[in-house]
Amino acid sequence: MTAIRHRIIVASVLEQCGRFLCIEEMVDGLLKLSQPAGKLEVGETPIQGAVRETREESGYSFLPTHLVGIYEYYYSASQTIYLRLAYTGAVFAPEGPLTQPTDPSIHAVHWLTYEQLDRARERHRSPFVMQCVDDYLLGRSFPLDIVTSFLPARPRESG
Template sequence: MIWKPHVTVAAVIEQDGKFLLVEEETDDGPLFNQPAGHWEPGETLTDGVIREAQEETAYTFTPQSLLGIYSWHHPRKDITYLRFAFTGSVGAHDTQQSLDTGIIRAVWLTLDEMRATRSRHRSPLVLQCVEDYLAGRRFPLDLISHY
């Protein structure tokens, strides 16, 4: 058996004390997550997070730093996720854009609201990334090299 982690990109976006999340349909019902998704062939990690944020929220996202690289093993699915989480600035919102398949809505939540809904988070990484963001974790984007 060949082990292959699922590589994902995620955007941690804060504005006025609230964080941009998506509520999405999953096998476990509607859950909250950062705008996130699988890294696609042929794109850089930053291109991937820009694309995912736009597809899932209809907001433009400009990555400014790498928040961290996270590993999480889903206990019921026997899948390991390798998440590259980015922080940056949010731009224009396209109110006419349809959201990606499976996305119910994009929503802005405070930290307290996120903590209150933690049982409805897609993974423990949702809150961990926000806590790392609030702790000031940031790494320069040039830490990542693509050849």
């Protein structure tokens, strides 16, 4: 019997003027759309991870204000359960030119309307993409302190 793997994914659902921050990334040889998201790293809280992933994948910074939702998905091909924590908040472009994403798998960064995202469902990396946006638009929102961390304090990164 093969053990089921678990992955904690942190993501940001960021909207400005009716458009959502999305990244286009190469996954198994195909370009896929998603929100900035990735695996939680050892020693970081989900909030820290979401901020880091957003900066690495899009070049944007953001200040989380709420948790949009917690999502679970089983991917049978890898026998992995993914648990995604999606945050929203205020998004900030860096002063000066937008930096290039530091993640080499990122092909492009887009601000897409709901309609553009909806029409591109076949290119979504996972079912999380539209569900997170739908929940955001429904006003689903939980306080950041709904997730309690017992991790030791981690120093803040500059930048």
